[in-house]
Each structure stands twice: as C-alpha cells, then as structure tokens.
Amino acid sequence: MATVSQHDWESAGLVCPDLPPPSASSSREARKPNHAALKSLFNQYDEQLEGYLTASQLQELFNTLRDLDDITGTALSVEQAKATIDVCCAADTCEFREMIACLRELDRRLDILRNVRWEFDMLDLERRGLLTVEQTHFLFQATHNERFSEQQFTNFIHSRPRLNSAISFEEIELEICKIPTIQQVLFEAAEAKRKEAARVEKAKLQATHRQAEEERRQMSLRIAALARLENDRRDQEARKTARLVALKKDEEDRVTQEVREKELKSRFRKRKMTIDLHREQRQAATQARERRSQLQSEIRAQTLREEEEKELAKLQAEEKAKEEAEQQRMAKKALEEEEERRRLAEAQQQAEKEAQARAEEERKRKQEEERQLAEQQAREDELARQKVDEEVQNAAQREAEALAEAKAAAAALAGAKDEQSKAEALQRQKQAKKKARLEREKRVRGNLKVATKSRKIEQLEPAVNEAIAIKPEKEDWPELSEAQKLLQQLKAAIELKGAITGRKLEMLQAAVGKVRKSGCEEGLHKEMLEAKALISKLEKLARQKKEIMDMKAGVISELRSYSKPPVAVHKVLIATFLLLGVKEKDTKTWSSIQALMGKTGKESLKRRVSECEPHLITVDTVQRVRHQLQGLDVLGVSDISATAGTFAFWVETMVEEAETHFKR
Structure with a gap:
C-alpha cells in the first residue's frame, strides 16, 4: 500500500499528524475538506476499488493519519473502528461519503481515551492495570459529567462474567466512549422518579x-x-x-x-x-x-x-x-x-x-464469596510474595558477597606494604561495606513488604524491629511506615474483636478508645460500627439496670401494695421474675409475686437484677417471657405505673440482648 504524505493529508483538508490534538476546534475547522484529495486518500486504502473501507482499513488509515502505533500502545483498536462504523455508517463498512464523519468520530474517541487513560493510571495506585467497580463508576461519572447514565453503567457491569471483579482499561475503552444523549439522561431520570413514586x-x-x-x-x-x-x-x-x-x-x-x-x-x-x-x-x-x-x-x-x-x-x-x-x-x-x-x-x-435457615444460607453464600475472593487475593499475594522473596534472596546473596569482598579487602589492607596498596585496599573495603549496607537495606525492605503482604503479627514484628534498627535516621521508608501502621491496626483489631465477643461495656470502651488514639479507625470501619452499636445497647441496658438499682424501698413497696394489680403490671412482674430464674408456676398468683418482691438479702429483687446477665438466660425462658409480653404496650405500662414501666423496659432490652447472644 502506498504511504500517505503530510502534503496529502493537508491537501485533503484534514488535520496533519504533526499538528495539535484534534480536540481543538481550530484544528478541525482550519479549512474545508478537499473532496479530490479525500477521494485519493480513500482509494489508497480501498485497494480493490470496492467503494468502501472495512473496519481494519479504517483503523489503519486513522492510526497512520495520527501517527499512532501498537508498539507504544497509542493506536486505536479495530473494535473502536467497528463502533465508529456502527455510529456513523448505514452498513457495516465505511463508504467515501461517510469517511469524514468516521474520522471525526475516531478523533473524538481518541480524545476521550487519552484523558481516560491518564485518569485510569491516576486511580490505579497499585499499578496493577485494574480498577475496582467503585473507581470505574467514578471514572465514568468524571468522563460523562452531566450526561452520566446510571442505567448504562449498570448494564455494563451486569454484562461482565464476574460482576464484582477488578476492571481493566481494555474492558471500558469501548463503553466509556458511548456518551449518552441528553434525551437518554432525561428519560432515565424521569423513569427513576416514576419508579420511586410507584414504590412510595x-x-x-x-x-x-x-x-x-x-x-x-x-x-x-x-x-x-x-x-x-x-x-x-x-x-x-x-x-x-x-x-x-x-x-x-x-x-x-x-x-x-x-x-x-x-x-x-x-x-x-x-x-x-x-x-x-x-x-x-x-x-x-x-x-x-x-x-x-x-x-x-x-x-x-x-x-x-x-x-x-x-x-x-x-x-x-x-x-x-x-x-x-x-x-x-x-x-x-x-x-x-x-x-x-x-x-x-x-x-x-x-x-x-x-429465619435462622435463611440467615445460615446467606452466611454460607457470603463465606463462599469471601473464600473465593480470599483465594484470588492469596494467589496474587503469593505471586507478589514469591517475587519479593526472590528479590530478598538475591539481596541477601549480594550482601554476603559484599561482606566477603569487604573481608578480602580487609585482609589485603592488613597485608599491604606500600601506601598505594593500602589506599587501594581501603577503597575496595569501603566500597564493599557500602554495597553490603545497601543490599542489607534492600533485603530488610523486601522482608517488610513480604510481612506486610502476609498481614501476620508474628512476621511483622521482627521485620519492623530489624528495619528500625538499620534504617538511617534521615531516610524515609514508606514500607516501614506502612508496616508499622498495619501492625498497630492488627493489634487494635484483635483487641476490638475480643471486646466485641466478650460483650463487656468497659472492655469495649477501652478498645474503641485505643483504636481512635492509634488512628486506625478508617481501616476498622466495620468493626467500629459494630462496637459502637453494641456500646449503645449495653449503655442502655446499664442505664435501665441502674434505674432499678436506684429505686427506693418505698417505691417497690408501693408496687407490692396492690391488692388487685392491673393485668399489664402483673404480666410485667411475671416476665421479670421469669428472667431472674423463678419457675413459672411460682408466679401465677399475685400473692406469689408479692412474696417474691418482699424477699431480702441475696434473694432480694434488686440484688437478683444486678446479678442477671443476658448470656445466662435460656431459650425457653426467652420464649415464655415473649409469651407474657405478647400484645403488651411498654409505654402504656409506664402510664399505669412508672415503676412497672422501668421493669418493662429492662425486660425488653434483656430479651433482645439474649436473642442476639443466641444468634451469635
């Protein structure tokens, strides 16, 4: 095929490859196209004189025009040419009368891809050539601006074999060039409003x-x-x-x-x-x-x-x-x-x-997804670890060789007889020691990376200690800072999870305080949310228990003085004594409740409430208490008797906490 010269492009009225990018309107509209030159250019690539160009011919023409090639990765793909033909042409080929529109569409796509490529690399912090779904969503929004279509992005995500896996640039280069029209965006917004109104x-x-x-x-x-x-x-x-x-x-x-x-x-x-x-x-x-x-x-x-x-x-x-x-x-x-x-x-x-069966199925499904993700991450980590291990071993070998050279230079220095030999031996010794120190630093920094990838405290601690011991004071090692932060976060996470499992208010508050003080709150977002919710619940339970413990004897005696109490008050006290371990047959009559309320010492009502813990309550007791409280309005009980209302709130919170313990 004949080559196309710069004069040919300029005579055809198109933008020269040496000029600025085609996104500038001045370069696109510099002059009107010369149809004779365009026809000559078209015929150079239509070698069979069929009257049209295929997608590959159109791609080759444009890449030559823009001085793009596959070696540097700047050339547009055949898929982009096919997509351009789908947009601008009536058939699946490009005729002469459609070539200008196709070249301008390819210019537009080239502009978008150059900008997107730069933003993609900025978001790809780990340099893996992959982005998460959330990062890709942000990239689409930044590229399409007010024409961003949530439905188009959702369709793209659901068209992938694995919905939540990382996304490469090659996957999005076609989709991100499809900028929706204003009508599509307005239609999707109206449809979303209609669905929301229907849902409401x-x-x-x-x-x-x-x-x-x-x-x-x-x-x-x-x-x-x-x-x-x-x-x-x-x-x-x-x-x-x-x-x-x-x-x-x-x-x-x-x-x-x-x-x-x-x-x-x-x-x-x-x-x-x-x-x-x-x-x-x-x-x-x-x-x-x-x-x-x-x-x-x-x-x-x-x-x-x-x-x-x-x-x-x-x-x-x-x-x-x-x-x-x-x-x-x-x-x-x-x-x-x-x-x-x-x-x-x-x-x-x-x-x-x-409900338990559904929860168990959901838990197994999540575990399977987490297991698959963990396996994939483990494979990737293993490859990275092997690479770093190899680098560490090479550094250790070079360090040993440098130390051997230093020893040989020291021996030569000891045996040197003239000043020149001594100076040469001393120079070799200094160079060998410097090389050994540099290789030791490489080895230690490699160990830091391996330990950080493993996320194991038993590997992180010795690696961090060794790095602190040899790191020069004026140098900044990002690997060391990351490893120290990860070590601190892992220790805080272990302590926080232990406090959540123990469900003790003091332990939880202390663990949350340590996490905040160490600055690891962002890395333990899920655990912190769970801990805060549990602290709120335990504080509520502690307040209710304190209200009961602060009750004066006269208040309980007043409740006990009922000759024929309201049904709601009787049910609340039955539920209270059931939680405290009293048999149901001993709570049937009001006289039995009065006798239980009148006990003192270890058997007193307040003493038993202070010793009652949610994890000591059985499933059968919770079911019998729920039966007693069925159809009972706790706020209504407070209107009848403030004291009985306090017991009702305490019983309700204790039952909820006990049910949470059963599920765990």
Missing part, C-alpha cells in the same frame, strides 16, 4: 392494608372479649335464677307443710270433741277410728317426708349437674387457651427456624 405509593397502600388488617384483628378480639363477658354474665344470672327458684320452692313446701299440719290438728281436735261427746256410746268405735286415724296420719306424714326427700334429692342432683357442666366448660376453655398458646409457640419456633 405501593408502600403507602401496604401500610394502609396493614393498618386496616390490624384494626379488624383488634375489633375481632374486642368482640370475642365482649362475647365471653356476656356468656359469663348469662351463666351467673342463670345460676342466680336457679337458686331463687330453689328457695321459692322450699318456702312453698314449708308453707304447704304448715297448712297441712294445721288442718290435721284441727281435724284432730274436732274428732276429739266428737269422741268426748259420744265416748260412752261409741267408745269402742271411737277407739277403732282413733287407731285408723292415727295409722292414716302416720302414713300421710311418711308420704310427705318421702316426697320432700325426693324433691330435695332432685334439686341437689340438678345443682351438682350444673356445677359439673360449669367445671367441664372451664376445663375446655383452659384446654383451648393452652392449645392456642402451644400453637403460637410452635408458629414462632417455626418462623425462627426459617
């Missing part, structure tokens, strides 16, 4: 549905409670009515008996008068009638007594049947309540198991 509306609807569902549930509970109260009232009225009917029946039977007895006495008197009047004539008959009357009276009295006994037995049987029915109803109700509690406990346990 959906959240509002869900909140409204949840509120309505909660109101329906509360209404159902109130209706059920009213129904139970109405049934109890009806049962009491029925028992009262039955007792009144029985009393009325007894009164009627008594009156009837008195009337009958009066009638009998009246008849007896009449008969006696008749017998007295006719005793003489009808003495024998009267005696016979008296005997018959007496027998009849006895029979009637016996009959009346038997009827009364039967009626009484019947009433007693009915009363007994009603009592048995009431006992059966209460037993059935107790069984239903127990079944409901058991069902709720099983549902809660199932939910906790499912």
Whole structure:
C-alpha cells in the first residue's frame, strides 16, 4: 500500500499528524475538506476499488493519519473502528461519503481515551492495570459529567462474567466512549422518579392494608372479649335464677307443710270433741277410728317426708349437674387457651427456624464469596510474595558477597606494604561495606513488604524491629511506615474483636478508645460500627439496670401494695421474675409475686437484677417471657405505673440482648 504524505493529508483538508490534538476546534475547522484529495486518500486504502473501507482499513488509515502505533500502545483498536462504523455508517463498512464523519468520530474517541487513560493510571495506585467497580463508576461519572447514565453503567457491569471483579482499561475503552444523549439522561431520570413514586405509593397502600388488617384483628378480639363477658354474665344470672327458684320452692313446701299440719290438728281436735261427746256410746268405735286415724296420719306424714326427700334429692342432683357442666366448660376453655398458646409457640419456633435457615444460607453464600475472593487475593499475594522473596534472596546473596569482598579487602589492607596498596585496599573495603549496607537495606525492605503482604503479627514484628534498627535516621521508608501502621491496626483489631465477643461495656470502651488514639479507625470501619452499636445497647441496658438499682424501698413497696394489680403490671412482674430464674408456676398468683418482691438479702429483687446477665438466660425462658409480653404496650405500662414501666423496659432490652447472644 502506498504511504500517505503530510502534503496529502493537508491537501485533503484534514488535520496533519504533526499538528495539535484534534480536540481543538481550530484544528478541525482550519479549512474545508478537499473532496479530490479525500477521494485519493480513500482509494489508497480501498485497494480493490470496492467503494468502501472495512473496519481494519479504517483503523489503519486513522492510526497512520495520527501517527499512532501498537508498539507504544497509542493506536486505536479495530473494535473502536467497528463502533465508529456502527455510529456513523448505514452498513457495516465505511463508504467515501461517510469517511469524514468516521474520522471525526475516531478523533473524538481518541480524545476521550487519552484523558481516560491518564485518569485510569491516576486511580490505579497499585499499578496493577485494574480498577475496582467503585473507581470505574467514578471514572465514568468524571468522563460523562452531566450526561452520566446510571442505567448504562449498570448494564455494563451486569454484562461482565464476574460482576464484582477488578476492571481493566481494555474492558471500558469501548463503553466509556458511548456518551449518552441528553434525551437518554432525561428519560432515565424521569423513569427513576416514576419508579420511586410507584414504590412510595405501593408502600403507602401496604401500610394502609396493614393498618386496616390490624384494626379488624383488634375489633375481632374486642368482640370475642365482649362475647365471653356476656356468656359469663348469662351463666351467673342463670345460676342466680336457679337458686331463687330453689328457695321459692322450699318456702312453698314449708308453707304447704304448715297448712297441712294445721288442718290435721284441727281435724284432730274436732274428732276429739266428737269422741268426748259420744265416748260412752261409741267408745269402742271411737277407739277403732282413733287407731285408723292415727295409722292414716302416720302414713300421710311418711308420704310427705318421702316426697320432700325426693324433691330435695332432685334439686341437689340438678345443682351438682350444673356445677359439673360449669367445671367441664372451664376445663375446655383452659384446654383451648393452652392449645392456642402451644400453637403460637410452635408458629414462632417455626418462623425462627426459617429465619435462622435463611440467615445460615446467606452466611454460607457470603463465606463462599469471601473464600473465593480470599483465594484470588492469596494467589496474587503469593505471586507478589514469591517475587519479593526472590528479590530478598538475591539481596541477601549480594550482601554476603559484599561482606566477603569487604573481608578480602580487609585482609589485603592488613597485608599491604606500600601506601598505594593500602589506599587501594581501603577503597575496595569501603566500597564493599557500602554495597553490603545497601543490599542489607534492600533485603530488610523486601522482608517488610513480604510481612506486610502476609498481614501476620508474628512476621511483622521482627521485620519492623530489624528495619528500625538499620534504617538511617534521615531516610524515609514508606514500607516501614506502612508496616508499622498495619501492625498497630492488627493489634487494635484483635483487641476490638475480643471486646466485641466478650460483650463487656468497659472492655469495649477501652478498645474503641485505643483504636481512635492509634488512628486506625478508617481501616476498622466495620468493626467500629459494630462496637459502637453494641456500646449503645449495653449503655442502655446499664442505664435501665441502674434505674432499678436506684429505686427506693418505698417505691417497690408501693408496687407490692396492690391488692388487685392491673393485668399489664402483673404480666410485667411475671416476665421479670421469669428472667431472674423463678419457675413459672411460682408466679401465677399475685400473692406469689408479692412474696417474691418482699424477699431480702441475696434473694432480694434488686440484688437478683444486678446479678442477671443476658448470656445466662435460656431459650425457653426467652420464649415464655415473649409469651407474657405478647400484645403488651411498654409505654402504656409506664402510664399505669412508672415503676412497672422501668421493669418493662429492662425486660425488653434483656430479651433482645439474649436473642442476639443466641444468634451469635
């Protein structure tokens, strides 16, 4: 192919390779294109006279025009030429009428890539030729400015085989040249606002549905409670009515008996008068009638007594049947309540198991990702370590050779007889010692790099100590500063993690103070966040415990003086004593709670609260406490009794801390 001279480019009206970069508008618009020269230039690369240029021919033309080559890494790639043809041409080749647009598009891409290459190298602090996803995101934003498209960047990241792996310059050189239009950016912003509005509306609807569902549930509970109260009232009225009917029946039977007895006495008197009047004539008959009357009276009295006994037995049987029915109803109700509690406990346990299973799956997934990243980092570290080890070994070998040379020079100096020989031997000795010192410094600095890569205290400490011992005072070794900072950070991290595991407030505060004092807070960001959150929780628990310990005896006595406490107060104290290790059967009645609150010495309420620790609480105890507090409003308890509210807040915090301990 014929070469293109500078005169040819200038005659075609294009920018000469020796002129400033094509980004300057003055160089692009210096003169109008000469179509005859352009056609000649086009035909030089269209050797077959097919009327078009392929991507590779267009790339070669432009790289020659701009004096770019692959050796220095400044040439544009074939992919850039293909992308230019896709943007500027109707087909997958470049015709003559499209060549000017293609060359200008290639100029634009060259400008972008030169700037991006410089910024890429500035961000690549480790000189690995790779950037993180966050650094690449920043690079796209800096290049595209107000036309940056989050959706375009996300699509690019998701098109990669490994989403979170490091990104090379070759991966982004095509994508970063695709600067979105204003219309695309505005459309994406409008779409994001629409999605956010839809999400907010959906959240509002869900909140409204949840509120309505909660109101329906509360209404159902109130209706059920009213129904139970109405049934109890009806049962009491029925028992009262039955007792009144029985009393009325007894009164009627008594009156009837008195009337009958009066009638009998009246008849007896009449008969006696008749017998007295006719005793003489009808003495024998009267005696016979008296005997018959007496027998009849006895029979009637016996009959009346038997009827009364039967009626009484019947009433007693009915009363007994009603009592048995009431006992059966209460037993059935107790069984239903127990079944409901058991069902709720099983549902809660199932939910906790499912949550634990999901958490375990998520933990395993994260561990696998961390393991893969750690393996990759370990391979990279191993390659770097091998390289540094090789350098250290070479430095050690050269140091030994320099020491041997120094010894040989010292021997030669001792055996020199004239001044010239002594001067030469002394010069060789000085040079050998200087070389040995330099090689020793290389070896020690290499050891510092290896120890820093290993991130192991047992390697860092001796390497740092050796470097401090031989480093010249006026020299600054970045490796030593980095190793010292890493050593200090590792020691602080071990102490901080130990304090988090121990979950002791004093240890945590001391460890956090040391991290801040050492200036390693940025390197331990995650651990510091966890420690601060734990300190806040433990301080809250300590404040609540202190509020209980500061209670005066009169305050607890006032709470104990309730004859019939509110249900919420009773439940809070049941939960409190369950946490303190009291059996549930010993907390059922208020009198039992009063007895527990009245104990002194080691068994006193305040003493037991001070000795209660979250890690000593069992899972079963937490479940029983949660059952007691179910549906209980802690703030509402404070409105009823400030003392009971203090215990309620303490119980709630202790249960949360115990559950956190179970998960860990």
